[in-house]
Amino acid sequence: MSATLSASTLLAVPLAPLxxxxxxxxxxxxxxxxxxxxxxxxxxxxxxxFVAFVISAMTLKSVIVxxxxxxxxxxxxxxVGGLKMEVGFLVDGLTAMMMCVVTFVSLMVxxxxxxxxxxxxxxxxxxxxxxxxxxxxxxxxxxxxxxxxFFGWEAVGLVSYLLIGFxxxxxxxxxxxxxxxxxxxxxxxxxxxxxxxIAAYAGTLNYGxxxxxxxxxxxxxxxxxxxxxxxxxxxxLFIGAMGKSAQFPLHVWLPDxxxxxxxxxxxxxAATMVTAGIFMVARMSPLFELSDTALSFILxxxxxxxxxxGFLGIIQNDIKRVVAYSTLSQLGYMTVAxxxxxxxxxxxHLMTHAFxxxxxxxxxxxxxIGMHHNQDIRWMGGVRKYMPITWITSLLxxxxxxxxxxxxxxxxxxxxxEAVHESHLWGxxxxxxxxxxxxxxxxxxxxxxxxxxxxxxxxxDQNPDAHHDDHAHDAHGHDDHGHGHDAHKPHExxxxxxxPLVLLAIPSVVIGFMTIDPMLFGSFFKDAIFVDGxxxxxxxxxxxxxxxxxxxxxxxxxxxxxxxxxxxxxxxYYMYMMNxxxxxxxxxxxxxxxxxxxxxxxxxxxxxxxxxxxxRLLGTGLWKGGDQALIDGALVNGSWKVVGRVAxxxxxxxxxxxxxxxxxxxxxxFILMTYFVWFKR
Numbered sequence: 001m002s003a004t005l006s007a008s009t010l011l012a013v014p015l016a017p018l019x020x021x022x023x024x025x026x027x028x029x030x031x032x033x034x035x036x037x038x039x040x041x042x043x044x045x046x047x048x049x050f051v052a053f054v055i056s057a058m059t060l061k062s063v064i065v066x067x068x069x070x071x072x073x074x075x076x077x078x079x080v081g082g083l084k085m086e087v088g089f090l091v092d093g094l095t096a097m098m099m100c101v102v103t104f105v106s107l108m109v110x111x112x113x114x115x116x117x118x119x120x121x122x123x124x125x126x127x128x129x130x131x132x133x134x135x136x137x138x139x140x141x142x143x144x145x146x147x148x149x150f151f152g153w154e155a156v157g158l159v160s161y162l163l164i165g166f167x168x169x170x171x172x173x174x175x176x177x178x179x180x181x182x183x184x185x186x187x188x189x190x191x192x193x194x195x196x197x198i199a200a201y202a203g204t205l206n207y208g209x210x211x212x213x214x215x216x217x218x219x220x221x222x223x224x225x226x227x228x229x230x231x232x233x234x235x236x237l238f239i240g241a242m243g244k245s246a247q248f249p250l251h252v253w254l255p256d257x258x259x260x261x262x263x264x265x266x267x268x269x270a271a272t273m274v275t276a277g278i279f280m281v282a283r284m285s286p287l288f289e290l291s292d293t294a295l296s297f298i299l300x301x302x303x304x305x306x307x308x309x310g311f312l313g314i315i316q317n318d319i320k321r322v323v324a325y326s327t328l329s330q331l332g333y334m335t336v337a338x339x340x341x342x343x344x345x346x347x348x349h350l351m352t353h354a355f356x357x358x359x360x361x362x363x364x365x366x367x368x369i370g371m372h373h374n375q376d377i378r379w380m381g382g383v384r385k386y387m388p389i390t391w392i393t394s395l396l397x398x399x400x401x402x403x404x405x406x407x408x409x410x411x412x413x414x415x416x417x418e419a420v421h422e423s424h425l426w427g428x429x430x431x432x433x434x435x436x437x438x439x440x441x442x443x444x445x446x447x448x449x450x451x452x453x454x455x456x457x458x459x460x461d462q463n464p465d466a467h468h469d470d471h472a473h474d475a476h477g478h479d480d481h482g483h484g485h486d487a488h489k490p491h492e493x494x495x496x497x498x499x500p501l502v503l504l505a506i507p508s509v510v511i512g513f514m515t516i517d518p519m520l521f522g523s524f525f526k527d528a529i530f531v532d533g534x535x536x537x538x539x540x541x542x543x544x545x546x547x548x549x550x551x552x553x554x555x556x557x558x559x560x561x562x563x564x565x566x567x568x569x570x571x572x573y574y575m576y577m578m579n580x581x582x583x584x585x586x587x588x589x590x591x592x593x594x595x596x597x598x599x600x601x602x603x604x605x606x607x608x609x610x611x612x613x614x615x616r617l618l619g620t621g622l623w624k625g626g627d628q629a630l631i632d633g634a635l636v637n638g639s640w641k642v643v644g645r646v647a648x649x650x651x652x653x654x655x656x657x658x659x660x661x662x663x664x665x666x667x668x669x670f671i672l673m674t675y676f677v678w679f680k681r
Contacts, residue, residue: 005062005070010089013052013059013099014138017106020048021131028124041124045131046110052138053103060096064518069527071144071208082203090144090207094347094528097519098141098279101354102272106134108500109267112362115497116263116369126166130267133159137272141279146195146205149280153191153244156273157184163268164260173259180253187243187250194236201229211286211530218290234287234294238301241277245331248305252603254328255312258320262365265320266358269327275350278334282343286530289341295536296426299339303431306332308601310441314448315597318375319364322449326401327357329438333416336431341536342419343529348512348519349412356400356409356508359501363394366497367453370490371460377452379462384454386490391454393501398450400508402443402565405553408512413439414552415520415542417561422538439561443568451576460489513549521546 026032028041036044062068070091077085091099109130117123136159140152165177199205201220202213220229241247246254254274258265268274281288281298288294306329313325330353337346368375370387384391400409417439420431492498518524521543533540546552556562575582587594599605 005059005068005091007070007072007074007089009055010059010070010091010142011074013055013103014135014142016048016051016055017045017131017138018048018135020045021128021135024124024131025128028128034124036124038123041127042110042114045127046107048131049103049107049110049134052134053100053107056096056099056103059091060100063091063093063096064524073144083199083205085147085205086145087148088144088206089142091142092528093524093526094279094282095141097347097351097524099138101351102134102137102141105272105354105358105504106130106137106267108358108362108504109263112266112365112497112500113263115494116365117261120261122166126163126261126263129159129163129166130264133163133264133267133272137276140276144207146198146207146210150192150195153240153276153280154188156268156276157181157188157244160257160264160268160273163264164257166260166264170259172256176253176256176259180257183250183253184243187240189239190236191240191243194233194240197229197233197236207283214286214290217287228291228293230287231291231293234284234291235297237284237287238277238281238294238298241281241335242301243277244280245274245277245335246305246328247277247301247331247335248308249603251305251309251328252600252607255321255324255600258318258324262320262361262368265324266361266365269324269361272354274327274331275334275354278331278338278346278350281338282347282529285343288338289530289532289536292425292535295339295341296428297339299336299420299423299425299431300427302332302335302337302339303427303434304332305329306336306438307434307441310438310445312597312600313445314441315594316445317378319367319377319380319449319453320361320375322377322445323357323360323364326360326442326446329442330357330401333413333435333438336420336435337416339425339431340416340420340423340428340538341531342416342538342542343531344520344525344539345412345415345419345542347525347529348516349409349416351515351519352400352408352412352508352512355504355511356397356407359393359397359504359508360401362497362501362504363390363397366390366493366501367394367490369493369497372490374460377449379459380453380490381456381460382454382458383490387492389492389498390501393498393505394454395450396505397508398446401446402568403439403561404565405556405562406509406513408508408510410553410556411512411516411549414556414559414561415516418542418545419538422541423536425536436560436564440564440568443565444572447569447572448576451573456577513553516549516552517546 023036023044024041027035028037059068068091070089073086073088075087077087079085089095110127113126113130117126120126133156136152136155138152140149140156143149143152161177161181163177164180165173167173195205198210198217201217202210204210204213214230217233218228218230221227222229222232239250242250254269257269288298309325309328309332313322313329316322316325330349334346334349334353337343337349366387367380367383367390370383370390371380374380396407400407403410403413417432417435420428420435423431520539531539596602
């Protein structure tokens, strides 16, 4: 590929998955008459994503080797005044990296789904949905304007709604997808306000044109307040990121979204959709760099999410929910990096996290298959000897997650901790101690899950509820994926399931070592991310301290994060392998704290009983008091009643008899004469 990227080639990247989704959805489902079978359906969708991945990889190579860039309008939709509505692509280092991450993880999930969903009645529909999601995410990351960004933003939200509620016969799945949809609407309201302010004051939706006017925007005060306009814009944009990237307090939808099939947990809630907010803030770095207030807000929100969502992971017993709360915590780490103006570090952690978290989600799904749909880690144990491939890949993913030196997560997570340590923004000190404590918490809950699942005594026969039903078997009548194994013993998943685990484990180990230098300290993001080094010097400090990935790993063995992670692993081993009675004793001793965590800080209760009920009361008051009483009762009905009464009086005066009118005339003359005689003398 030449240094000049081809528009038609780039167009094939999002369109290939879209074509696969359309063919599977139209001809592989009841809607289209089931004209193609399962094999053709998954072949078409996998081919579409594979084509997108190959072109994305070629594009990344061209960007790195040849310095190729692309920023053009593909299709102009319309002009509204001076505001141009268009579809366009912007390809630089940030976009090319995101394209590869999205397409590679999506390809792994597509392959994995062949085995995981093999007996599901909605097999073809599922493939159509995940390919449509891939198209939506690619349109988001490849956009060169905010209109297309918002289209991709809403499209991934819509498809995630369909995927979370994929098993529509499960009430919990329907509740979860509605919850995700509504919570994201709260964030999206802020997001579209931010875009609207940019359109109103900059007069454009194009990234480049808006960024060129950033300093002009920074000199404007928001009307009617003393707030700077740029601060309002950035906070509104970040509220959108809070919803999509599940930041406190708009995080409540993500754990419940585990009601969907496991492959979408890996695709949506680890590697792609939830990182859209991180990508958006990094892309908007020329705006965010001009508001320290917005950056401090981001820093504090990210720190709260990183630490307090990690605490919730400690008490989870559902294997997927443990990984879900881990995702929340790691998204908090990325957000903290954004607040410290270490945008490239945030995106670097986005990339490394995408691989090892997708690996952990898919590994959890493999365990669920092998455990005959049991998802409760309390009734597992000793799985290692039955599922060796799932075991070793899950171990590698867990080591990457806790930041073990030389693993990918070490390079990105340690860089975040150092970046926030070097930041002098308000809230940076709180954020530093939060992410530092989060290292211990992450290691503890990650290896609590690991030890309970893969080591220790086998507890399969102690399970009081044999069907935790990740596959909604009551609705679909499936059992054990039809693999024909002993119903009481775990079994290794088929190759189509474990192969993606192996392929994801490789970058989970090596990608950080290979890419930290060019991504953080090289020119990889030179055109994509802007940092004001004079004001925010965290990246400069990191660069001075960096002496190569090997030296960083050796030094990492001497730092607090490594020892905190080691302490978390050791404590989890002691509590769950050597002294299993201790967790129950701690639970009894600290029952108020446990209840607080069990109820997820009562945020769901607050949302349902205060915010939602308050909204219902307000709505009822507006309906009955405003609509019925004021508008219908006073204005609409009141106006015709007044007219009717006036008409009744006038009708009585207009009798039609001449002597009545003569009497009225004489009376009038009498009144006028009296007035002039007595008052005008």
